[in-house]
Amino acid sequence: LTQRCAVNATPAISIALGAGTSINAALGARAPAGSTPAYDALVAARNYLVTHSTTRPRFLLLATDGEPNCGNEGPAVVNLIRSIHEDHAIDTFVLGVAASGETSLRSTLNQMADAGGRARNSTTKYYPADSADAFVRALRGIAAATTECRYTLTNAPNASSAVTVRQDSTSVPEDGVDGWSYTDASRGQIRFNGASCQRLTDGLVEQISVHAGC
Secondary structure: OOOOOOOOOOOOOOOOOOOHHHHHHHHHOOOOOOOOOHHHHHHHHHHHHHOOOOOOOOEEEEEEOOOOOOOOOHHHHHHHHHHHHHHHOOEEEEEEOOOOOOHHHHHHHHHHHHHHEOOOOOOOOOEEOOOHHHHHHHHHHHHHHOOOOEEEOOOOOOOOOEEEEEEOOEEEOEOOOOOEEEOOOOOOEEEEOHHHHHHHHOOOOOOEEEEEEO
């Protein structure tokens, strides 16, 4: 049990751009061991972030398929997530794998999501990932929710271009109240306003697409 509950005090892979291959290799080298040391993992993540200052917003992502254990159960984890949010301004996204009959786990996941400050505006507060496709959708939704309602374009469209913006399959109009608008005259970035921004921060959007036509 001690080994299954062990958590490294520092990240196994340094946090940096382009680390995807190393992360995949590290994940592939391990297998689930039956325990869920969520509390110690969050403590290690919190300690890392608070000792590495930045002006950028910072987030934690807790992905789990089981109730927290290893000596610190659900209520302790909920309180820790809340203190990370309130004391350090670090929000926690919760991604959970829970079958429909796992009511206790689902309740704990919802409580953790609420405590982290990034609960979805839905009955299911956490990001559900009950299949491989759902896992990918959840990660896309989390990524969208961290954008601060701004989206950088790969190429700035010409002033005369007809630009179509969608959140998933929903068309978003160019509108400074509830739609999208350019952040400046360079047209290199758009901002989502009002209701369209709220959909992002509520975690209800999985993909943003922008198409510039003639």
